[in-house]
Amino acid sequence: TGPSPAALAAQARKEQQAKLAAERKAVAEARKAEARKAEAEAKRVAAAEASAKKEEKKRQAEEKKAAAAAAAEARKQEAEAKRAAAAEAAAKKKAAAAEAAAKKKAAAAEAAAKKKLQAEAKKTAAQAQKTVEKAAPGATINLFGAFGGGTPPAPAPAAPAKGVKAPAKVSVAPRGVPTISGWKQNRDGSISGFISGSPAFDDGEAVTTSPIKGEASGGAVVQTGSGSKYFLAPVEAKQRSTTFTLFGGGDAGAKAAPASAPSKAVPSGPSPAALAAQAREEQQAKLAEERKAAAAARKAEADAKRVAAAEAAAKKKAAATAAAEAKKKEAEAKRAKAAEAAAKKKQEAEAKKSAAQAKKTVEKAPPGATINLFGGVGGGGGKMAAPAPAPKPAPAARRTISLFGVGGSDAPKPKAKIAPASVKKAPSKPAAKKAPAGVPSLVNWKKNRDGSVTGFISGSPAFDEGEKVTTSPIAQGDLSAGQVVQTGSGSKYFLV
DSSP states (O other): OOOOHHHHHHHHHHHHHHHHHHHHHHHHHHHHHHHHHHHHHHHHHHHHHHHHHHHHHHHHHHHHHHHHHHHHHHHHHHHHHHHHHHHHHHHHHHHHHHHHHHHHHHHHHHHHHHHHHHHHHHHHHHHHHHHHHHOOTTOBOOTTSOOBSSOOOOOOOOOOOTTOOOOOBOSSOOTTOOEEEEEEEOTTSOEEEEEESOTTSOTTEEEEOOOEESOOOTTBEEEETTSOEEEEOOOOOOOOOSOOBTTBOOOTTSOOOOOOOOOOOOOOSOOHHHHHHHHHHHHHHHHHHHHHHHHHHHHHHHHHHHHHHHHHHHHHHHHHHHHHHHHHHHHHHHHHHHHHHHHHHHHHHHHHHHHHHHHHHHHHOOTTOOEETTTEESSSOSOOOOOOOOOOOOTTOOOOOBTTBSOOOSSOOOOOOOOOSOOOOOOSSOOOSSOOTTOOEEEEEEEOTTSOEEEEEESOTTSOTTEEEEOOOEEESOSSTTOEEEETTSOEEEEO
């Protein structure tokens, strides 16, 4: 007695179909899990890319801002340098114009004084010639203006001031003191003659000094009121004739002509030649001051150039430092971007490899084999419980039922273990029909290998209605419908 072969075959086909259905379901679940994993990885990569793009934009904005600030500073320094150069050029131009005007004025004054002296000399010579031509025979000639029968009274020499010592006489001029030869002292106390050894005049040039201090005598060094010193060349003593006639000079025994009327008094005061000499000295002092001012302007110009050069060097150094810092930041950003791209590429490659391996495993799995999506075909890697063994058939009918027909070899083939997608624990509490207040619900949920739960959430302030979520591993509660479970962090969920 016992089940008939047909009944056994039907039972075996039924078991095999159930086994195939379980395997297909496991494969489908595995594919869904892999798809979810790939989707989560893609989201993570997209979030990382978005964050990297945001950081890159922020870095570019900072670099642009720094470059704009550096450019503004460069333009400011350039404008300051231009203003300094313009001010320096204006000062230089002004100093040059002042120097040129002073030189022109000095030259004009000197030319006017020379012209005046020449005119006075011509006038004096013409007057003397006219006087000689009009003089009567035997009359006394007064070369200084009038003529008459008597000798003109010689001007009284100026008495030396009290307390002023007569200058000491020397044979040669002291070092650095110009010499005046063929000299004479004028009424105003100035000296006229031909100068030599002076850096301001040509040798042999006719000059007239300003009034001197003290007595003028040959072989002495005299000094003017402005401090200029001159050496008066010694003169040979000449016998002074009291009368002069057109027909010869008189002697000691000659009869003196009757005295003529006293000549008209010459007005006192500095002569034109003395005034010209004084003007020349003042002009020379003015030129010296202008040269001194020009030298100070050149020194200020050199100082300004040095300051501008120092500022330009500092500006160049700051620009180089800013450029180096920008390059360093750019290189760091490039390195970070390259590292992120490499990590992303590696993750994508690993995901593709895992997907290809899972697909290959599923394709190569023989019918009825246990599929371990994390280790291969067969083996005990997966934690799937084997179903209860089927009842043993009668010893007389020990045949293996093929999936594609009845009959086959007498040798028994190993039965593949069928592992359900998930094993749910029997609820220890009565199932609730509605989630407690404030507890979000999970529908179409499933338990993952790490103890977490994946499903579609509702009633949560942190997620949208129907959004797919995966919790952290469950720490408390039974994973069954109608139960409230709690994660290790304290979050609660109601399993629908």
